[in-house]
Amino acid sequence: MNSFLNANAELVITLVKIVLLLFIVLTVNAYLTWFERKVVAHMQSRWGPHRVGPHGLLQPLADGVKFLFKEDPTPAGVDKLVYYLAPLLALALALTSIALIPFGPEPIRLFGHDIYLGIAPPDLNIGILALFAVTALGVYGVALAGWASNSKYPLLGGLRSSAQMISYELALTMSVVGVLLMAGSFNLKKIIEAQAHHPEWGILGWNVWPQILGFFCFFIAAVAETNRVPFDLPEAESELVAGFHTEYSSFKFAMFFIAEYTSMITVSCLCSILFFGGWLSPFPASGLFTHYLPSAILISFGLWVIWDGIRYETIFGRIVLPGLGAAITALGVVFVLLPNVNEFIQGPFWLLSKIFVFLFVYVWMRGTLPRFRYDQLMAFGWKLLLPLSIVNVIVTSFVILAKMQWWGAK
Amino acid sequence: MTASLAVFFAMAALAVIGAVSLIVQKHPIHSALSLIVVMIALAGLYLLLGAEFVAAVQIIVYGGAIMVLFVFVIMLLNAGVEEHTSISKMAGAPGLLLVVALAGFVAATIARSTESVETTLQTGEIASTLEISNMIFKDFVYPFELTSFLILVAVLGATVLAQREKS
Numbered sequence: 001m002n003s004f005l006n007a008n009a010e011l012v013i014t015l016v017k018i019v020l021l022l023f024i025v026l027t028v029n030a031y032l033t034w035f036e037r038k039v040v041a042h043m044q045s046r047w048g049p050h051r052v053g054p055h056g057l058l059q060p061l062a063d064g065v066k067f068l069f070k071e072d073p074t075p076a077g078v079d080k081l082v083y084y085l086a087p088l089l090a091l092a093l094a095l096t097s098i099a100l101i102p103f104g105p106e107p108i109r110l111f112g113h114d115i116y117l118g119i120a121p122p123d124l125n126i127g128i129l130a131l132f133a134v135t136a137l138g139v140y141g142v143a144l145a146g147w148a149s150n151s152k153y154p155l156l157g158g159l160r161s162s163a164q165m166i167s168y169e170l171a172l173t174m175s176v177v178g179v180l181l182m183a184g185s186f187n188l189k190k191i192i193e194a195q196a197h198h199p200e201w202g203i204l205g206w207n208v209w210p211q212i213l214g215f216f217c218f219f220i221a222a223v224a225e226t227n228r229v230p231f232d233l234p235e236a237e238s239e240l241v242a243g244f245h246t247e248y249s250s251f252k253f254a255m256f257f258i259a260e261y262t263s264m265i266t267v268s269c270l271c272s273i274l275f276f277g278g279w280l281s282p283f284p285a286s287g288l289f290t291h292y293l294p295s296a297i298l299i300s301f302g303l304w305v306i307w308d309g310i311r312y313e314t315i316f317g318r319i320v321l322p323g324l325g326a327a328i329t330a331l332g333v334v335f336v337l338l339p340n341v342n343e344f345i346q347g348p349f350w351l352l353s354k355i356f357v358f359l360f361v362y363v364w365m366r367g368t369l370p371r372f373r374y375d376q377l378m379a380f381g382w383k384l385l386l387p388l389s390i391v392n393v394i395v396t397s398f399v400i401l402a403k404m405q406w407w408g409a410k
Numbered sequence: 411m412t413a414s415l416a417v418f419f420a421m422a423a424l425a426v427i428g429a430v431s432l433i434v435q436k437h438p439i440h441s442a443l444s445l446i447v448v449m450i451a452l453a454g455l456y457l458l459l460g461a462e463f464v465a466a467v468q469i470i471v472y473g474g475a476i477m478v479l480f481v482f483v484i485m486l487l488n489a490g491v492e493e494h495t496s497i498s499k500m501a502g503a504p505g506l507l508l509v510v511a512l513a514g515f516v517a518a519t520i521a522r523s524t525e526s527v528e529t530t531l532q533t534g535e536i537a538s539t540l541e542i543s544n545m546i547f548k549d550f551v552y553p554f555e556l557t558s559f560l561i562l563v564a565v566l567g568a569t570v571l572a573q574r575e576k577s
Binding site for chain 1: 439440462466538539
């Protein structure tokens with residue numbers, strides 16, 4: 001057994017990482033639904049879920065159980081093979097794309113092996129291209145689901161989605177070219193490192209400042225690619241019942257749901273990596289106390305949860321919430337006491353906080369913006385986003401050329 | 411049998427099965443799906459040869475863009491199950507002859523080649539993006555530009571043809 005482990009260490013580590021990441025992503029997905037419902041509810045002066053568990057924290061669990069035990073009818077007249085394949089395809093591709101994201105700069109040394117955070121090897125030279133390849137296939141899940149259902153509303157939803165994804169993928173890919181030109185590589189790790197050329201600049205060294213136009217195009221196109229408000233025409237409930245997943249119920253519907261939320265996470269990761277410095281700290285490298293910021297945030301959040309918990313109405317909440325708060329506070333204290341650990345969590349902490357901010361923006365938009373009309377959507381993609389992203393590419397290449405020509409940079 | 415050889419045979423088998431299924435399937439959507447399988451299996455083969463960039467582009471362009479358009483058009487036209495006709499003798503006889511000729515040609519080429527056929531990883535030679543871009547934009551820039559001009563003409567032609575006639 002031991003010799004087998006030593007001989008196939010790489011394989012075993014990767015398998016363990018896959019299982020871990022799968023578990024984490026699915027849990028985060030479940031709590032993302034809770035987060036979304038809570039935030040949107042508070043934006044609309046409601047409470048959101050609050051019955052199942054303290055602050056409704058067990059609601060995702062209840063929803064999961066409901067999805068599993070619901071009756072799963074297959075409508076008559078569907079194309080069986082494609083009908084079953086579509087949700088599988090959507091989920092598998094969404095989860096594959098997140099496997100290509102690197103989550104931290106430094107490997108962690110365990111049992112004599114360097115273990116990188118993230119499943120794909122950090123020197124994957126086609127990083128961003130591989131990601132685009134996986135997301136480019138993502139449209140099949142939605143399109144085939146719409147077609148295989150053999151029903152008119154899903155078909156319309158599937159058609160809309162294919163047209164929308166084809167239109168916005170162009171702008172999505174073009175808007176990244178500026179970043180690639182500045183980094184000179186497809187490798188996600190190198191793209192982040194290129195934003196750290198001036199460590200003393202901190203937040204000002206990130207790609208978002210020179211590439212503000214690219215970021216604008218990328219984020220809008222990415223929201224459209226994930227079929228979220230205000231671009232959720234494939235599932236517009238006032239026009240198409242539920243769009244492409246009208247005929248799906250139970251866990252097959254849940255698979256589409258998980259796929260959508262996973263691609264939201266992937267897009268947030270990409271935004272942070274490409275434009276917001278990935279795991280780089282926003283503070284200049286010379287900052288004295290910024291290393292303790294993660295701990296400070298964790299401890300104050302933990303204390304707030306304890307304070308909130310002891311005043312909670314139910315006894316269950318009065319037990320669980322302070323316990324949770326104490327655990328979070330303890331984690332923060334551990335980071336302060338162990339400098340090595342504190343050093344290690346800096347990268348992942350900043351990346352995760354950026355991802356969280358983008359997820360909040362997603363929810364924020366859902367709570368704020370009305371849906372586009374279909375012709376507006378098409379006109380916006382082709383007549384505004386695509387030309388803008390092409391202009392961005394041209395301007396960026398000219399600036400880089402000018403720098404090389406006159407200032408001899410690089 | 412090494413791991414890369416096993417992957418090669420898996421990918422090759424997938425490509426051949428997909429290609430046969432493409433012809434045999436009765437419904438256009440199923441045929442299109444089989445074609446996607448072929449494209450992805452080919453990308454896997456490129457990856458095996460160390461051509462990462464080509465593999466990614468293969469999936470993005472063929473698997474993603476072109477096949478999505480195929481599927482989109484089939485869905486839009488709502489094409490139904492095809493009727494199978496018995497193969498006409500006119501197409502059958504020359505077709506069979508051509509298949510035999512092609513198989514013979516490939517077999518003869520493999521038999522005559524003195525070098526062993528490489529199916530394993532060859533790192534870095536044809537692979538790097540830099541190499542490819544140097545070739546496209548420096549060595550072969552005129553053929554490349556000519557091709558893009560041709561595509562532009564085709565796009566314009568398609569737009570003109572698709573435009574509604576003004577009455």
